[in-house]
Amino acid sequence: MSDVTTRALRLLALLQSKSVWTGPELALEMGVTTRTVRRDVDRLRELGYPVLTSAGHGGGYQLGAGRALPPLLLSSSEATAVAVGLRLAAASGVEGLDEEALRALAALDRILPAPVRAEVGAISEATGVISRPAAEIRSEVLMRLASAVRDGVRVRVDYERADGDRAERRLEPYRVLSVEGRWYLFAWDLGREDWRTFRLDRMHAVHASTFTFTPRPTPDIEASVRESITVGGYPTTATVRILAPIEEVAPQVPARSGTVTADGSDACILRAGAHEMHWLAMQLALIGAPVEVIDPPELLTAIEELGAWSAGAHRAPGALSDPPTAD
Structure with missing residues (x-):
């Protein structure tokens, strides 16, 4: 392979890895002059790759959208990650993404080297997605937000x-995060001048x-999102x-039910939002450990009422001491 071809492939890989590159940045990465970069860009354009140029502050070289997707230059580990990700995406519950993921996976599978294909198969057999009813989001919403996060644009x-x-x-x-099957965006709200968490399905x-x-x-983005969805949405x-x-x-x-932080080696603090204190009291009973109510006092009342109710439970008159056995 000639030096010119090697440089062209290297340049194509760099343009795919970042939204905009300046000429000096590309020259430094490739170890050539800016004049050589301009020549290599012209070669890519002659081959049909839409390399765009923009002037002014924040300008530079950018790989634009063409009639067809240019070849992606992936290492074996990157190809494995993409293939496994596409298989999981096909069962993710994101509306409109499953069929696209399957088509992309089929196209990728045709060109995977045998060792990579075997590794993808082994990882896929060891992983899976158990779907459950959840609020659906449009795939274009997820992709546009992920791209905006990557490019740092409003x-x-x-x-x-x-x-x-x-x-x-x-x-x-x-940041775009998935929490137990539901997608959220963590962002700075310019109108409210504060951090906010948004549900993508809305x-x-x-x-x-x-x-x-x-x-x-x-x-801490993950902690902030957890706090928002477990406390912020409840009265x-x-x-x-x-x-x-x-x-x-x-x-x-569960991540969408409350936040837990350590309080020494033998205790922890749980913060949770609730519409109904009796429901929260029942959830605490399921944990099965002693609790100390910090706030609000109504929760302690709900726990006491739950205890009084359970203390009044008794066996019905005439009930058998042992359940019958099946034949």
Whole structure:
């Protein structure tokens, strides 16, 4: 393979890895001059690759959308990750993504080297997705937000809140996360000047702009999203100390139900939102460890009422001491 061909493939791989490159950045990465970069860009254009050039602040070289997707230059590990990801995406429950994922997987499978195909098969056999009814989101919403996070550009979102109020929100997107089958966006809300968490299934449209933003200092994103979805959406917040190690309690608390933090080696703090204190009292009973109610007092009342109810349970008159055995 000639040096010119090697450089062209290297340049194509770099253009695929980042949205915009300046000439000096490409020259530094490739170890050539900016003049050589311009010549190699011209060669890619002659081969049909739409390499765009933009001037001014933030400008540079960018691989644009063409009539067909250019060849993706993937290592064996990257190809394995893509193939496994496509198989999981096909069963993800994202509306419109399953068929596209299957078609993309079929195209990729035809060109996978035998060792990579075998590795993909082995990993796929060891993993799986058990689907369950969940709020569906449109695949274009997920893809546009993920691209906006990657490129660091602002977005406009047609968003509907839980109370039905619908309005346009201007956001700086920082992270898209999936929590137990539901997708969320963590973003800086420009209108409210604060961090917010948004459900993707409540987004009717997403429009990405070309305006980049300077990243702000972020809080712990995963913790913030958990706090928002477990407490922020409820009228009442409860805080209890559970007298058991966090290693025993955390696996019993779903990510969308509450947040658990350690309180020494033998206790932990649970924060959860609730519409009804009696429901939360029953959930605590399922954990089975002693609890100390920090707030609100109504939760302690609900627990006491649950205890009084359970203490009044007794065997019905005439009931058998042992259940009958089946033949």
